[in-house]
Amino acid sequence: MKNITAFLLSSLLLAGCSQANGVNPPLDNYNPDPKDVIDSHGSIEHLEELDRFIEQFNKQKKAKVRIVQYTIEGDPILTDLDYDREIIHYQHDTTRDQYGSGSITKKTCQNITKTETNTETYYNLNCSGTQEEIIYIEHDxxxxxxxxxxxxxxxxxxxxxxxxxxxxxxxxxxxxxxxxxxxxxxxxxxxxxxxxxxxxxxxxxxxxxxxxxxxxxxxxxxxxxxxxxxxxxxxxxxxxxxxxxxxxxxxxxxxxxxxxxxxxxxxxxxxxxxx
The missing domain is CATH 3.30.1560.10 (Mago nashi)
Incomplete structure (x- = not known):
């Protein structure tokens, strides 16, 4: 009981210090959808959903996908891709990252690619000539x-x-x-x-x-x-x-x-x- 009490007190003190220093805790505990692509420190779930998005894009069919990337502290950063058969609408949401910029960035992108080598796999967006890296996987x-x-x-x-x-x-x-x-x-x-x-x-x-x-x-x-x-x-x-x-x-x-x-x-x- 003493250990549990000490842990709770420490947690409350840390939370208080964070707020006092201007660092806000996460807005909510995000519950991923079963089809969300989850990228958590080398653990990748539902990557097939991103591959399916690219397949639909190449067929010029409407498609949506969400990528959830977790920080070291466990905060989710959300990236939404929405293809309307003309362009890809890109939204990058860091508002749940207590140590991030806490912003929502939106862009329109013309292409998405998957590149594979013997040691790396990465997914990139082309947004008006600039590259946005979506997911990077090293298998070296x-x-x-x-x-x-x-x-x-x-x-x-x-x-x-x-x-x-x-x-x-x-x-x-x-x-x-x-x-x-x-x-x-x-x-x-x-x-x-x-x-x-x-x-x-x-x-x-x-x-x-x-x-x-x-x-x-x-x-x-x-x-x-x-x-x-x-x-x-x-x-x-x-x-x-x-x-x-x-x-x-x-x-x-x-x-x-x-x-x-x-x-x-x-x-x-x-x-x-x-x-």
Missing amino acids: TSSQDRFEFNLKYGVGKKNEINTKDQQLVKNLQNGEMVTVSDFQFSEEELNRIYKAMIFANYLSEKKLSDSCKQKPYESYELTVWINGGERHFEWTECDQSPDGQKMSAMKDQILEILKQNEAYRALPASKGNYE
Whole structure:
């Protein structure tokens, strides 16, 4: 109780000091819409909504999207894009940012683009010759102190990619297992895998199911070590929830990258339909 009381008193004192110094608290606690694109310190949610906006723009169809970017203090900055089939109406709202300018900026823009490299993805608006950066995503593993993962997959999770122990295991479906003990991805392959994880928003909490009534069925277990953190997920092919579908799509991307790896291509082919 003493700790709780002290915490509450400290919070009140901090709030009082902020107001005394002319810094206002956030106007409200913004509740994001399920279709808002959320950008929160490396965690990206609903990025497909921005891709859908660009697709509609390219087809000259009306479209709207809101991007919510959170400051370090947790304050939301809102960016609204509204395409009316002629121009993109841009509005940037920092009124909920207690340390920002507290202003609303409006512009008209003629174009929106998505640019992807092996290490970066960014979305830009062209507004009368000037560029407005909407979202920037870095997926460069060399800029991380640590990026390793262990993916177990297939019926019985007998296949495994373990970059931590540099081990690759393949189930040949005939009772035989093949193991590569010095397996490595190239830096380019790791960047593509890291990008797939970021776009699946692997840093967020997931509602996944590891149950499945059909037999046989594929199940998956993924552990990611990023810098000093660790994330762990388990699900099956029966999980058709939004999170399950997104994680399965990410898993498919990783396996496609694996199948292009020279060490994997040198392994014997499987004798069955499941890996």
